[in-house]
Structure formats: structure tokens, C-alpha cells
Amino acid sequence: MSFMETRPIPQVRPLESVPVEDGSEQLVVLRDPYRFQPNAFTLSLPTYLLLTLFNGERTADEVRKAFKARYYAEVSVEEIDRFAAELDELGFLFTERFEEMRRQSLAEFQESPCRKPAHAGKAYECEPANLRKQIDGFYDAMRNKIVEQDTVTALSPASATGEVQALIVPHIDPRVGGCTSAFAFSALRTNSEPPDLFVIFGTAHQPGHSLFALTGKDFETPFGMAETDRAIIQTLRDAYPFDLEGEEYLHKHEHSIEFPLIFLQHLYPNHPFKILPILTGSFYEFLESAGLPDDDEAFAAFPRALRKALETSGQRVCFVAGADMSHIGAKFGDEEPITEELLAQARADDLAMLKLMESGNPEGFFRFLQESGDKQKVCGLPPIYTMMRSMQPGCTGRLLDYDLNLETPTQSFVTFASMGFYGQ
Structure with a gap:
């Protein structure tokens, strides 16, 4: 033309x-x-x-x-x-x-009977045997890190109090964050019985207009098909008075659910669990206001509807938030050069924020970012906050691992962490 x-x-x-x-x-x-x-x-x-x-x-x-x-x-x-x-x-x-x-x-997406793997052969191995070996390697790296740093992790049963009810895991490229993810999924091994349903919250990185995007499509990966719980989905649709599937397409290329899922399939090769995949939209308007997401009925109605749907299912449920922490540097619009001082400050800010999550304080977590103008640009805020509002009260969090990935060519870095939430 x-x-x-x-x-x-x-x-x-x-x-x-x-x-x-x-x-x-x-x-x-x-x-x-x-x-x-x-x-x-x-x-x-x-x-x-x-x-x-x-x-x-x-x-x-x-x-x-x-x-x-x-x-x-x-x-x-x-x-x-x-x-x-x-x-x-x-x-x-x-x-x-x-x-x-x-x-x-x-x-193509609407006509497909399932959600195809978007990142197999790119961010992780596409052949089942090779993928299993790759994830085994992340667990090996985790064990080496424990030895080298004397890290107290979920591999030590004494560190856990009760059953794992929820996890925060990285959604950064597994080749970067796989070791940190292994810390979280190792914690899940301490549960007396494997969950029947994983409610997986992910960050919607593609721009959208809705707070939540749900799909009923099963998720295909190199390990096979992960079935969505359509009965729960229907109950959730009936209980939530806003649109949940108008932006279902956002699931097609999104990695924040796909990456945690391959770890779950690796962990439970013989346990046919189901999933509830939920993408969470931007909290920008909430951060710019003086209020909380809960002040908006479009948000507040969702945890209520989800809890109601799960209570009637009678299943063992575990929540998972595929979420990264700070995004700092030229790649993310910052002009300040990367220095040791900046890295140390980012770590201090992250650990202060993670302490609020550990204490089961979603409001404190949100206010921490709101008061700073979200200078850390935490893309994991929406899935983590929604998960904390949805899971059972009284859970205690435990930070399992924390790390960062520095990209020298772009003078930028991303931080990420694993955390387990324990309860009865």
C-alpha cells in the first residue's frame, strides 16, 4: 500500500x-x-x-x-x-x-477447543522428557542455593505451620525464575494430600478494560491437558454481576498462568487436578485514587463470588498467584542508571512489601505501593491482592526465596519471589 x-x-x-x-x-x-x-x-x-x-x-x-x-x-x-x-x-x-x-x-482462539501452549519451545522445553529434565534442574539449583546460602525453606517441615493454602510464584521466564519457583512448589509437597483444584491468578500484561478475564478452555502444555473446572466457572459466572469473558482472548499469549501450570503438572504427574485460570487487569486507577480496590464493586464482588463458588464445591483448593515484583530501569521508563545503591534500595523496598504480605495484610500491601506512587512498578499487585482477598482468613505467609534478574543491555532489572501461605 x-x-x-x-x-x-x-x-x-x-x-x-x-x-x-x-x-x-x-x-x-x-x-x-x-x-x-x-x-x-x-x-x-x-x-x-x-x-x-x-x-x-x-x-x-x-x-x-x-x-x-x-x-x-x-x-x-x-x-x-x-x-x-x-x-x-x-x-x-x-x-x-x-x-x-x-x-x-x-x-482462531475462539474456535480452538483448548488454550494452546504459547511459550513451549521458547521459554521452556517443548518435549515432555526434556521439560521434565529442565524443571528437575530448577529443583537441583534450589537445593544448591539452600546449601550455599543456608536458606530455610519449605523443604524443612519445621518451617511450615499447617497446610499450604496459597502460593506466590514468579511468572518471569522460567530460565530466569525457575529456581525461585521450585522453592514454592517444594512447599506444596508438605501438604498431607494434593489439592483437587488450583485457582491460578495471573497478571494480564496485555492492555484490557476489565478487572478480570476468565476462560473455560482447557490448557494444553507439553505435559498434557490441564482441565478447567467448568462447574466452578458456571457458579462464578452466576454469582459475579460483571463481565468475566469479554476479554477471554487475553489468555491466548499470556505467560503468567502458563508458567506456574507446567510446574504443577511436573509436581503431580499422576494426580488429575483441575484449574481455574483468572487473569487480573490493571490497578492503575486504584493506585491513583485515595481508596482501595475494595471500594469498587466490580472488584469487591469478585472475591465474594469466588469464595461462594469454592465453598459449594467441597474440593481441596490451593490458590496460586503468578506474580513478579519490582520492574526498574530504562526498559520500564526510568532514567536513573542501575547502581549498587539502587539495587539495594529495591531489595529493601521489596522486603518491606513482602513482610506485609507475610502478615496477611493485603490493605497494608496495597497502601505501601499506593503511597510511593508504585515507584517499584509491581506487576504482581493485581493477582496477589486478589488472591489475598479471596483465600481463607488467618493464613500466615512465609517468604521462601527472593531474587532478581539484571539485564545489562537494557539497564533494567526485575525482582521476583516465592511465598507460601499456611493455614488449617
């Missing part, structure tokens, strides 16, 4: 942009947050700056003039036209091409 006519170049869609360095060259990696376009696209910094001028109002010649006025650099109308056509082919512009890609992707 040519955009060299007098009509404006279509607007660029909202995209994830990650700055990286390749030697002395500054680059920007673009990704479609909805994964309608599954592939990333890398641009030079000047080309990215050109893209920012595609606001849906400028013609190619007006983009050329604006680029020259703002950045004192020349680019031809023909070059702009070719670049716009390339973006259109990728589905990065608001055009019919994008609408076609969106319709096709939505239809």
Missing part, C-alpha cells in the same frame, strides 16, 4: 517499545502487546523517532517536514512511504490490514 497521496498516514497502534544497545548503536525493539503480530521488529533510534510522528494526521510530506524541524535530519517522502508500507504489513498501523490480522487471531 502506498501512502504518498495527500491523505494522512494511518496512526501507529500502541506498541511495546524497549530500548537496547548493540555496541555503540542505540536500537528500539517493537512488540505488539496483543501479539496479533507475533514477531518483534527492531529499529534504529532515528527510525523509531520517525515512527513517533505517524499520528494519523500528517501526510508523508508533513512527516518529512516535522522530522526535519524536530531532529534536523533529512528523509525523503519515498523513504517514509516505504517505511509506512512496512509497518502496515506488520499490522502496526490502524488500517484494514491490522483489522484483518485481529479478526483472524480472535477467530
